Amino acid sequence: MLAKRIIPCLDVKDGKTVKGVQFVNFRDAGDPVALGKQYSELGADELVYLDITASFEGRKTFTELVKRIAAEVSIPFTVGGGIHELSDVERLLAAGADKVSVNSSAIRRPELITEIATRFGVQECVCAIDARCEEDGTWRCYLNGGRVPTERTLFEWAHEAQERGAGEILFTSMNHDGSKQGFAIEALRRLHEELSIPIIASGGAGTKEHFLDVFQQAHVDAALAASVFHFGEIPMAELKKYLADNGIVVRQTSSKQA
């Protein structure tokens, strides 16, 4: 059976991982390549690297970094941040990324998804959506890491992204992100039920139970988190074992076969 995926997300600025990382006996926490290898060995199923650099120089650094990740990490990885046009996608895929994630730029110009899917195939394009549930119950999409509200709403935009050729939806609930109170179960379940492409849950992971809940109740295909992994609050192998013990199909690896 197809396994549910656990995906650590790494923010990268000027070639270094941003959020603090506390692994026991792990000295290279600032190096995204060493960190990615470490996660791969611990049993992560996939990695997401988000470039949060604003400058042109930073972008070049990121491309070089993607090449090093491709050379050393033997599991799939997605890259996002600063992808505005097809040439950005071309550059990152040529550097060895398996998928690209588009967010604000796709809301501003939805044709970008169509272009990526047509040129590289639907499997290459992850559509990331940051949305907040407003007081009236509407899930509103936001741009620029949640700073700028838009007229788009989560479900209609997710449908359009699928129609245009997105291969996956990565939905981050801004209400839940950073709360460590669990994922946005209801919205994620609705996305799962309405769409035919895989859904990645993001925002709110605090405990192992939260991962179990999102797989059992929202039936998502993958769950993404950052700080709970970076700070060692939830060890990867322990999470996988807990999920397997509770009937979720996950890929468990011995340290030898990661």
Added chain:
Amino acid sequence: MIAIVKYNAGNIYSVYCACKRLGFDPIITDDVALLRSADKVIFPGVGDARAAMTYLQEQGLDQVIRSLSQPVLGICVGMQLLCKHSEEGDVDCLGVFDANVEKFRPTDATFKVPQMGWNTIGDLKSPLFAEVPEQSYVYYVHSYRVPVCADTIAQTDYCGWYSAALHKDNFYATQFHPEKSGSIGEQILKNFLTL
């Protein structure tokens, strides 16, 4: 010498990197003489089957690949292109394997297409899987598949059983991505490279 077929496939660099990690030093080439003289040839593939076939025909690579006599490993779309026909773009392929490529037809809504992620391989019967345990997880990304046939050497279940890998004469192929399947994938690649 190990040659990776250079064409408009998306995962060539990843395959190259995986070989390097295993201590091999492959070349990426579309030079006919180099392809013919290589000890092993890897035929990768990510993208659209029709577009890939058109490109191979324009370059004359279709005839070359079909006529290779050393061990050849097709990966993902590379495997599909070695079959007779693909439903993706309704295109005739290289015809090494006596099988047709068909789209996943989900029986219920729980099966998403593309299949994306880690699934298990079983019923392993080939030296390609030496030291690979039954039910090992490998990484898949695909919307089309090859049914179980006479050349099947490994199977995976997703909306029913299909060919995870094929073997006929000197041609081997995997639907999954060994270059992205962690240490299990590296073992499979190593098995091929040391055949």
